[in-house]
Amino acid sequence: MNKKSKGLESMNKPKKKMNQDSPSTLPGWPGYRTRDGRSGYDPIDTRTEAAHTAGAFIRGLITGRLRIKSPAFLFLLGILGLVLIAPLILAIFELTSGNIFSVNEGITFLIAGSIGFALLFNVIKNLIATFKK
Numbered sequence: 001m002n003k004k005s006k007g008l009e010s011m012n013k014p015k016k017k018m019n020q021d022s023p024s025t026l027p028g029w030p031g032y033r034t035r036d037g038r039s040g041y042d043p044i045d046t047r048t049e050a051a052h053t054a055g056a057f058i059r060g061l062i063t064g065r066l067r068i069k070s071p072a073f074l075f076l077l078g079i080l081g082l083v084l085i086a087p088l089i090l091a092i093f094e095l096t097s098g099n100i101f102s103v104n105e106g107i108t109f110l111i112a113g114s115i116g117f118a119l120l121f122n123v124i125k126n127l128i129a130t131f132k133k
Contacts, residue, residue, distance in 0.1 A: 078123040084116030087108075088116070091106065
């Protein structure tokens with residue numbers, strides 16, 4: 001083993017042991033893929049972190065605890081919620097007038113409408129919290 005290969009081995013090893021209580025030691029948590037001795041370009045760690053972030057967003061959306069600070073992003077989520085709710089409302093009007101559509105269309109409208117309701121609920125909750133301050 002020469003000096004060059006020895007230097008490369010020490011460069012790849014972490015410099016200190018990570019604290020096990022820190023969330024950055026768990027795959028998917030922010031900071032895991034950029035911890036000591038890592039470049040941050042590992043595709044598995046990158047996808048795991050993206051999946052964790054998407055899961056946290058969905059959990060916040062469903063529970064009504066999604067907090068949005070940017071007014072522009074809040075406005076865009078409100079518009080998206082209205083766009084997703086519109087087909088469900090139109091489908092309900094069509095059902096009341098006697099026009100029946102297929103089950104696949106109904107399921108699609110129901111899923112899109114429930115996501116739209118969740119978005120609008122979180123937008124309204126954020127607006128109320130903003131005006132209370």
